[in-house]
Amino acid sequence: MRHCEVVEAVRGEAVVYWMRMEDLRIHDNRALSLASAYANAEGVPLLALFVLSPQDYIAHDRSARRIDFTLRNLAHIKESLAKLQIPMVVISHCHRGTLPERIMTVLDGWNAKQLFANIEYEVDELRRDVRVCELACQRGTVKCTFVHDKCIIVPGTVKTKEDRGYSVYSPFLRAWLPHLTDQPDPLACAPDLQSNSPAIRQHGVYGHLFDTDVPEHVEGFELAKDDAEIMRTCWPAGEVAAEEMLRRWLHTKARSSQFGAADPLSDGATEPKNQLKDSRVGKYNDARDRVDADTTSRLSPYLAAGVVSARQCIRATMNLSVNKNTRVDASRETGIGRWVQELAWRDFYTHVLALFPRVSMGRPFIEKFANVSWETNEDDLQAWKDGRTGVPIVDAGMRQVNKMGWMHNRVRMITAMYLVKDLMIDWRLGEKYFMETLIDGDLASNNGGWQWSASTGVDPVPYFRIFNPYTQSKKADPTGDYIRYFVPELSKVFGEDVHNPPAKLAQKLGYPLPLVQHQEARQRAIRRYKNPGDV
Ligand code: FAD
Numbered sequence: 397m398r399h400c401e402v403v404e405a406v407r408g409e410a411v412v413y414w415m416r417m418e419d420l421r422i423h424d425n426r427a428l429s430l431a432s433a434y435a436n437a438e439g440v441p442l443l444a445l446f447v448l449s450p451q452d453y454i455a456h457d458r459s460a461r462r463i464d465f466t467l468r469n470l471a472h473i474k475e476s477l478a479k480l481q482i483p484m485v486v487i488s489h490c491h492r493g494t495l496p497e498r499i500m501t502v503l504d505g506w507n508a509k510q511l512f513a514n515i516e517y518e519v520d521e522l523r524r525d526v527r528v529c530e531l532a533c534q535r536g537t538v539k540c541t542f543v544h545d546k547c548i549i550v551p552g553t554v555k556t557k558e559d560r561g562y563s564v565y566s567p568f569l570r571a572w573l574p575h576l577t578d579q580p581d582p583l584a585c586a587p588d589l590q591s592n593s594p595a596i597r598q599h600g601v602y603g604h605l606f607d608t609d610v611p612e613h614v615e616g617f618e619l620a621k622d623d624a625e626i627m628r629t630c631w632p633a634g635e636v637a638a639e640e641m642l643r644r645w646l647h648t649k650a651r652s653s654q655f656g657a658a659d660p661l662s663d664g665a666t667e668p669k670n671q672l673k674d675s676r677v678g679k680y681n682d683a684r685d686r687v688d689a690d691t692t693s694r695l696s697p698y699l700a701a702g703v704v705s706a707r708q709c710i711r712a713t714m715n716l717s718v719n720k721n722t723r724v725d726a727s728r729e730t731g732i733g734r735w736v737q738e739l740a741w742r743d744f745y746t747h748v749l750a751l752f753p754r755v756s757m758g759r760p761f762i763e764k765f766a767n768v769s770w771e772t773n774e775d776d777l778q779a780w781k782d783g784r785t786g787v788p789i790v791d792a793g794m795r796q797v798n799k800m801g802w803m804h805n806r807v808r809m810i811t812a813m814y815l816v817k818d819l820m821i822d823w824r825l826g827e828k829y830f831m832e833t834l835i836d837g838d839l840a841s842n843n844g845g846w847q848w849s850a851s852t853g854v855d856p857v858p859y860f861r862i863f864n865p866y867t868q869s870k871k872a873d874p875t876g877d878y879i880r881y882f883v884p885e886l887s888k889v890f891g892e893d894v895h896n897p898p899a900k901l902a903q904k905l906g907y908p909l910p911l912v913q914h915q916e917a918r919q920r921a922i923r924r925y926k927n928p929g930d931v
Contacts, residue, residue, distance in 0.1 A: 406440075406441050406592075406593055406595050406596045406598075406599045406602065407439060407440045407441075408507050408599075408601065409438075409440045409507050409508070409509050410435075410440060410441050410442070410443050410506045410507060410508045410509070410510075410602065411431050411434050411435040411438070411440060411441070411442050411443070411508065411509070411510040411511075411512065412431070412442075412443050412444070412445055412503060412506065412508045412510065412511050412512070413427055413428045413431040413432075413442065413443070413444045413445070413512050413513070414427075414445050414446075414447070414499070414511060414512070414513040415428070415444055415445065415446045415470075415473070415484075415513075416446075416513065416514060416516055416521075417462075417466055417516075417701065417702075418514070418516060418546055418700070418701065418702045419514045419545060419546075419702040420466065420469040420470065420473060420701045420702050420703050421469075421473070421635050421638075421702055421703050421704065421705065422473060422476050422477060422589060422635070423585075423586075423588075423635060423705075423708075424585045424586045424705045424707060424708050425514070425545065425586055425702075425705070426514060426543050426544070426545040426586045427512040427513050427514040427541070427542075427543050427545060428444070428512070428586075428589065429586035429587050429588075429589065430512050430541065430543060430586075431510070431512035432587075432589040432590050433587065433590070434510055434512070435510075435590075435592070436590045440509075441482075441592045441593070441596050441599070441602055442482050442589075442592055443482065443483055443484075443485070443506060443508070443602065443605065444473075444477055444482055444483065444484040444485070445484070445485055445487070445499075445502065446470055446484065446485070446486045446487070447486075447487055447488075447489050447495065447498070447499070448486060448487065448488045448489065448611070448614055449488075449489050449490075449492055449495060450488075450490060450614055450615065450616055450617065451490060451491065451492040452492050452520070452521075453614070453617060454616075455492070455520065456518070456520075456831065456839060457828045457831035457832050457837075458617075458831065458832075458837065459801065459831065459832050459833055459834060459835065459837055460617040460618065460619050460623075461619065461623070461627055461801045461833070461834070461835040462700075462701070462834070462835055462836075462837050463614050463617040464613075464617070464619050464624060464627060465627065465631060465633060465697060465701060465835055466701065467610055467611065467612065467613070467614070468628070468633035468634075469633045469634060469701060469703055470484070470486055470610045471610045471633070472633055472634035472635065472636075474486075474610055476635075478606060480589055480590075480591040480592065481591050481592035481593065481594050481596050481597065482589070482591070482592050483596070483602060483605035483606045483608075484610075485502075485605050485608050486608065486609075486610050486611065487502065488611070488614070492520075492524075495524060496524060496527040496528045496530075496531055497531065499511075499528055500528070500531050500532070500535065500538070503537070503538050504537065505601075506601060506602070507601070508538055509537070509538060509539065510538065510539050510541070511528070511532070511538050511539070511540045511541070512540075512541045512542075512543070513525070513540075513541075513542050513543075514542070514543060514544070514545035514546065515542050515543065515544055515545070515546070516546075517546070517551065517746060517749050517750040517840070518749070518756060518839055519753045519756060519757065525540075525542055528540060529542075545702075545705075546702070546706070546746060547706070547742075547743045547746050547747065548572075548575075548576070548582055548583070548706055548707060548710060548739070548740075548743050549572055549575045549582055549743055549747075551746060551747040551750035551751060552747070552750070552751065553575065554568065554571040554572055554575065554747075555571075560751075561747055561748065561750075561751030561752060562744070562747070562748075562854075563748070563752070563761065563854040563855060564854070564855045565740075565741065565744050565854075565855045566855075568740070568744050568747070569737060569740050569744075572740050572743065572744075573726055573727050573740075576710070576714070576726060576736075582707070583707050583710055583711045583714070584707075585707070585708070585711070626799065626800065627801060627835065629658075629659050630658070630659075630660065630800050630801070630802070630835075631660075631697050631801070631802075631835055632659075632660070632661060633703070634703070635703055635704065637661060637698075637703075638695070638698040638703040638704040639704065639708075640661055641660055641661070641693070641694065641695055641698065642693070642695060642698075642704055642708070642709060642712060643712075644660075644661075644676070645675075645676050645677055645693040645694075645695065646675060646676075646677050646712055646713060646716060647667065647675055648666060648667055648675060648676065649666050649667075649674055649675065649676065650676050650679070650689060650690040650691075651690045655796070655878065655881045655882065660694065672716060672731075672732070675731075676690065676691075676693070677693070677713065677716070677731050677732055677735050678730075678731040678732070679691070679731055680692070680731035680732075680734050680735050681729055681730055681731045681733070681734040682731070684734065684738075684805075685806050685871070685872060686872060686873075686874075687804045687806055687807055687872045687873050687878045688872070688873045688874065688875045688876070688877040688878040691804075692804060692805065693735070694802065695709065696802065696836035696838075697801075697802065697835045697836040699742065699836070700836040700837065700838040700841075701836075706739055706742060706743070709739060710726075710736055710739060713726075713732055713735060713736055714726065714732075714736070716732060741841070741844075742838075742840075742841060744844070744854075745840040745841045745843070745844035745845075746840040746841075748761075748840065748844060748854050749839065749840040749843070752854070755843055755844075755847065755853065755854075756839055756840070756843055758824055760847060760850070760852035760853065761847055761852060761853045761854050761856075762851075762852050762853070762856070764928055765850075765851065765852040765859075765925065765928060766928075767928040767929045768852075768924055768925060768928045768929075769820075769924050769928075769929065769930065769931045770820060770821060770822040771819060771820040771821055772821075773819070773821070776819045776821065776911055777815075777819070777821055777825060779908070779911060780794060780811075780814070780815050780819060780821070780826075781794065781798075781829055782794065782798075783795035783798065783882075783883070784908045785814065785819075785908070785910065785911050786902070786907070786908040786909045786910035786911055787814065787818075787865045787866070787869075787896075787910055788869065788879045788883055788886055788894060788895060788896070788897070788907075789807065789810055789865055789866075789868060789869035789872065789873060789878075789879060789895065790810060790811050790814045790865055791879075791882070791883050792807070792873075792878055792879045792881070792882035792883050793807035793808070793810060793811040793882075794811055795882040795883065796882050797811075797830070797833050797834065798833060799882070800835075801833060801834055801835035801836075802834065802835055802836060803834075804872075805845075806868075806872045807872065808830075808845055809845070809848075809849055809863070810863055810865055810868050810869075810872070811826075812826055812830075812845065812846055812849035812850070813849045813857075813862065813863040813865075814863070814865050816849055816850045816921075817862045817863070817917065817918065817921040818862075818865070818911075818912055818914060818917040818918070818921070819911065819912065819917070820917070820920060820921060820924065823846045823847065823849065823850035823852065824846075826846060827842055827843060827846040830842055830845075830846070851925065859921070859922065859925035859926075860922050860925070862918045862921060862922070864914060864918075865914065866895050866896045866914070869895040869896075870892075870895050873895075876889070876890060876891075876894035876895070879894050879895070880894065883907070885905045885906050885907040886905065886907060889901070889905070
């Protein structure tokens with residue numbers, strides 16, 4: 397970090413960076429970096445603002461875990477910014493309808509002339525920001541600058557020949573990959589922040605902003621003590637923790653403990669001899685669908701909250717190479733190539749959200765499936781949520797998400813497909829439950845994953861290709877370790893039985909019998925999807 401030239405006295409005008417839930421970091425943050433450069437060039441102070449908006453969290457089914465993670469990260473950010481003499485103020489605002497007016501009042505109180513923020517692509521958030529711009533124009537006091545930061549490639553940059561957004565991943569990826577080497581470099585790191593003058597601490601208006609606290613809770617989103625402890629252990633907050641997780645993913649061998657509330661930063665990951673071949677990322681292409689081992693990065697909470705930027709992940713990955721002068725070819729089916737392609741899914745679903753916003757408004761992308769008839773059995777829905785369906789891999793997945801706030805991608809697909817196709821329950825109820833439970837809940841990726849599983853979305857699994865959860869279980873968890881860990885009733889069951897325990901054994905162990913017979917349920921789903929509207 398470079399200190400700015402000494403500013404003798406702090407001018408009474410400010411540049412404000414408005415931090416959002418998806419950019420909880422100070423490094424490689426475009427809006428913050430631009431705000432900093434502007435403030436420095438004008439010789440005026442930079443202030444940071446975060447608005448807690450519980451009504452928005454309710455509207456988006458945000459989990460208490462995600463809100464707690466936000467607050468924990470904000471505490472780190474406030475501390476880091478204070479070292480640069482930049483105050484960060486966290487305010488609470490309950491009425492989402494009047495939030496733009498509140499922002500204007502705060503900016504007026506700070507005599508702010510410039511507002512910078514990264515764009516959020518959800519419809520409500522876009523509307524809110526448009527209103528902020530309108531108010532700013534009407535008053536003529538503040539200039540607003542909203543910039544793209546979340547995706548590697550800005551939504552709308554890659555389009556089909558018909559000038560539409562891509563709705564199929566493979567051609568999207570083919571169009572997306574060449575952009576990684578564009579000039580200006582889309583992976584370029586945003587410049588470092590520059591300090592405010594220390595004189596800001598004596599300023600009549602700005603000085604006391606350093607004294608404000610980040611709240612420990614948001615009303616209505618408090619975590620139970622046990623849950624809070626598990627979240628803190630599994631998902632430590634702060635950029636340093638995120639960077640260390642990324643480093644370990646790229647440079648160390650698999651961890652010994654894969655499940656539960658293991659501290660990801662203290663369980664003895666070891667440096668491999670052959671960096672590329674033996675590292676965790678190096679094995680990703682072959683191992684990523686295994687849920688009984690440590691096969692994926694677990695960076696999703698940090699990426700969803702922007703504690704680490706996707707750019708930084710790809711930059712660090714692309715720089716891994718046997719030969720220092722050669723950049724990694726991300727189109728290849730190697731561990732590294734495949735991981736970059738997985739990050740492209742994140743871009744893909746965010747582009748879909750930005751270009752086809754109706755997907756986030758409860759609509760299926762494929763409209764004809766809006767009329768599929770759903771079952772409304774509350775008990776079945778609750779059994780799925782609790783991990784008591786009688787299908788071990790589904791129950792292990794649901795118990796994992798209930799405990800850790802995170803699930804492996806393969807188990808997300810299996811549990812989602814089971815709810816929609818076996819129980820025939822509306823995918824939107826599953827989407828909502830995931831958002832309420834996940835620590836990495838992200839509207840675009842969650843909606844994309846659910847609409848994929850429900851065969852209603854962009855590039856979905858065809859409706860007649862229904863996962864057999866027992867076959868999936870044997871492939872994803874061949875050792876059965878994953879099921880035994882999360883379903884204690886089955887902790888002493890080995891071999892094939894752990895995937896589908898015989899009725900007598902299940903009853904003896906106090907494990908539920910399956911809610912439905914898979915083959916019958918499969919036929920029902922195919923029938924209903926083939927003729928939407930039929931029961
Ligand atoms: P890795 O395998 O290490 O992948 C690295 C990163 O790439 C991830 O952290 C994530 O940012 C991105 N990524 C990987 N796969 C996908 C994907 N299929 N779609 C979008 N991005 C992807 N991901 C979320 O971040 N938030 C969600 O709310 C979410 N909900 C999902 C719901 C369903 C029904 C399904 C099937 C998938 C969902 N995903 C979601 C995508 C994916 O399951 C998670 O990103 C992944 O499991 C996170 O683990 P990881 O960080 O170890 O991933």
